[in-house]
Amino acid sequence: MPELFITEYGVSLGKKSERLVVKEKGQVVEEVPFRDITQITIASSGVSISADVIRECVECGVQINFLTSTGKPYARLTAPSLTGTVITRREQILAYRDGRGLYLSKCFVEGKLKNQANLIKYFAKYRRNTDTVLYEDLQAVCRHLENALQELEEIKGDNIDEARPQIFSVEGRAALQYWGAVALLLRGHVEFTGREHRGAADPVNAALNYGYGILYGQIWGAVMLAGLEPFAGFLHTDRPGKPSLVLDLTEEFRPAVVDRAIVSFFTRGGTIAMEDEKLSQESRREIARRVLERLDGEENYDGKKHKVRTIIQMQSRRLASYLRGEGKYRPFLTGW
Amino acid sequence: MKTFVIYDITEDRLRNKVFQTCKDYGLTHIQYSAFFGELNHNRREELYRRLKRTVGKKEGKIVIVPVCDKDLRLLLEICVPEGEPLMPTDKPAGYIIR
Numbered sequence: 357m358p359e360l361f362i363t364e365y366g367v368s369l370g371k372k373s374e375r376l377v378v379k380e381k382g383q384v385v386e387e388v389p390f391r392d393i394t395q396i397t398i399a400s401s402g403v404s405i406s407a408d409v410i411r412e413c414v415e416c417g418v419q420i421n422f423l424t425s426t427g428k429p430y431a432r433l434t435a436p437s438l439t440g441t442v443i444t445r446r447e448q449i450l451a452y453r454d455g456r457g458l459y460l461s462k463c464f465v466e467g468k469l470k471n472q473a474n475l476i477k478y479f480a481k482y483r484r485n486t487d488t489v490l491y492e493d494l495q496a497v498c499r500h501l502e503n504a505l506q507e508l509e510e511i512k513g514d515n516i517d518e519a520r521p522q523i524f525s526v527e528g529r530a531a532l533q534y535w536g537a538v539a540l541l542l543r544g545h546v547e548f549t550g551r552e553h554r555g556a557a558d559p560v561n562a563a564l565n566y567g568y569g570i571l572y573g574q575i576w577g578a579v580m581l582a583g584l585e586p587f588a589g590f591l592h593t594d595r596p597g598k599p600s601l602v603l604d605l606t607e608e609f610r611p612a613v614v615d616r617a618i619v620s621f622f623t624r625g626g627t628i629a630m631e632d633e634k635l636s637q638e639s640r641r642e643i644a645r646r647v648l649e650r651l652d653g654e655e656n657y658d659g660k661k662h663k664v665r666t667i668i669q670m671q672s673r674r675l676a677s678y679l680r681g682e683g684k685y686r687p688f689l690t691g692w
Numbered sequence: 693m694k695t696f697v698i699y700d701i702t703e704d705r706l707r708n709k710v711f712q713t714c715k716d717y718g719l720t721h722i723q724y725s726a727f728f729g730e731l732n733h734n735r736r737e738e739l740y741r742r743l744k745r746t747v748g749k750k751e752g753k754i755v756i757v758p759v760c761d762k763d764l765r766l767l768l769e770i771c772v773p774e775g776e777p778l779m780p781t782d783k784p785a786g787y788i789i790r
Contacts, residue, residue, distance in 0.1 A: 374716040389718045 358388055359648060360396040362403055363641045369396075371408040390416045394665075397573055399423040399644065400637075419577045425634055426555075426562070427569025434580055441583030447679040448588055448601075457516040460604070460675070460685060461591035465508055465527055467608025467687025472534045473501040475611040478692040479541055479619065490540060497537040504530040516590050523591065538619060546622045559628035560618070562635050567614035567647045568606070574651065574668055575609065576602045582672035584679075605672065612655065612690040613664060617646040655690055693758045695719075695736055697727040701752040709746050710754065713739070731758070 360376070362369075368379045376393060378386040390412050398405070398420065405420075413420055414435040422431040451457045480494040507526045513519035535551040542548045548560040556562050579586050579602055589600020591607070621643070628643075629636040635643070651665040662670070671688050678685035697714055701707040707725075715721070717739050719729035731739065736756060743754050 373712040387715065389716050392718055 358392055359394050360388065361644055361648065362396070362398045363400050363637065363644065365400055365402040367400070367402075368404040368406075369409050370406050371412055374412070376409060376412075390418065393418050395419050395421065395574075395577060397421040397423060397570070399425075399427075399640065417581075419580070421573040421577070423569055423573065425640070427566035427640075429569060429573050429576065432573070432576060434577075441676075444583040444676045444680055445585050445588075447681070448585055448676075451679055452588070452590060453515055455514070456679065457590040458513055458519055460678070461516050461519070461523060462508060462511065463685055463687045464591055464604050464607040465523055466505065467689065468527070468610065469501050469505050469508065469530055470687070471608060471611040471690050472530070472615075473498045474690050474692040475616055475619075476501070476534070476537050478616070478690075479623075481692065493540055494537055497533050500533040501530055504533075520591070520593075538615070541619055542622050545625070546627075557630070557633040559630060559635075559639075560622065562630065563618050563621070563628055563639070563643050564614060566635055566640060566643050567618055568610065570644060570647045571606055571609060571613050572599070572602055574665060575606050575672070578669045578672040579605060579675075581669065582676040584672065584676050605675065608671075608687045609664075609668060612688075613650045614647055617650040618643070621646050655688075657688065693731065693733070693736075693760065694764055695729065695731040696757040696759065697739070697754065698757070699725050699752065699754040701725075701747075701754075703750060703752075706747065706750055706752060710743060710752075713742055713746065 360378075362378075364380065366380065370377045370379060371390075372387070374391070375387045375389050376396075377384055378388075393413075393416070396413065396418060399422075410420070410433060412418075413433070417435075420433040421429055424430055451460070476494050476498050480491050480498075483494070484491050504526050508523065511519050511522045511526070513522075531551065539548050539550070542560065546560055547558065549558075551564070552558070552561045553565070556565060576586055576599060584601060586599040586602045587597075588594070589598075589602075589604040592598065592600035592603045594600060626642070628639045630639075651668075652663055654661045655664055655667060656662075657667045657670065667688055674683065674685055677683040697719060699707070699710055701710060711721070714727040717729070717731060717735060719727035719731070722728045736758060740756055743756075747754065
């Protein structure tokens with residue numbers, strides 16, 4: 357199923373019959389049936405989009421995301437009726453004060469830590485014979501991450517507010533180890549001194565941030581489709597305009613989707629060009645391509661192979677069912 | 693399943709409508725009155741109903757033919773001097789990047 361990702365300046369999106377028509381300088385460059393589109397992401401300025409397109413997208417359940425040049429989502433269009441899921445939302449808000457919020461927060465972090473360890477193992481696997489020193493160092497990091505998991509499990513509390521400082525402490529220390537391992541993997545390929553969040557000017561951090569932006573868009577869409585409220589999270593604190601639940605659920609997908617795509621990109625000799633401390637347009641397109649490729653990659657889930665983008669959707673639905681008391685929630689774990 | 697849609701319609705408006713509907717279903721225009729592409733059972737049935745309705749009581753003939761991969765491997769084609777060959781017209785992979 358095509359996902360439309362627009363990175364070109366001056367593209368216009370229109371509708372003809374039941375197809376989306378992509379035009380550049382008045383020339384038709386692509387026609388895609390609406391029902392085949394899963395999502396439209398506009399990551400460029402100067403793109404025009406007609407009201408007919410918006411209406412058709414809404415009717416076909418296609419969400420439209422808008423990203424800034426750093427990958428930060430700044431708007432999204434969805435049907436207003438998607439928010440009509442009262443029971444799920446009521447339970448989601450209530451869950452913050454009871455054990456469910458804490459349980460879920462621990463799940464998200466557990467997923468993140470395990471997937472970080474799995475990613476390190478995945479990269480270590482291919483270096484076992486070629487670089488034994490690096491292999492040993494990576495194994496050591498995995499052991500640290502496993503200890504962190506142990507610590508995480510022992511955290512207790514009545515609700516997430518009580519336990520949050522401890523969870524963050526475990527997560528923070530694990531992150532230091534993990535990014536240290538990523539630095540080891542990238543050594544000799546590209547300079548990377550550590551993880552920086554917003555406004556990073558080095559290629560690796562800028563690429564990661566851009567990739568996470570794309571992932572947020574995916575998860576945001578999945579969360580909305582599952583009838584959840586994107587702004588009411590558990591692990592991430594409430595702040596106006598902060599999609600905490602999206603950030604929460606993103607945790608278990610970061611390593612498998614974005615980190616893996618970007619580390620592979622650099623270790624296979626990929627390079628990133630920066631313009632005014634930002635990613636160049638060409639680089640942005642390349643990163644988007646890698647991340648979307650990962651979303652189409654397959655992983656095991658429930659004993660069957662599924663595309664990662666489908667797993668994101670299933671995890672969101674499972675989260676909603678758990679909140680309604682209809683089932684268990686388990687973090688998504690990748691293979692290595 | 694790969695499917696051919698072939699039609700014979702004299703009235704311009706009606707023919708154009710059929711043409712647009714075939715494109716809406718993601719089929720590729722391969723000849724003046726022929727389309728080809730991937731359609732599953734449901735989509736094919738849906739297209740059939742739609743076209744039937746579009747034609748209504750007007751004059752027209754449309755054939756929708758699914759072809760299995762095994763038979764499709766025996767496909768022979770001649771295209772001189774230009775024109776896209778039929779088989780590589782697979783739909784784009786999971787996403788489109790521009």
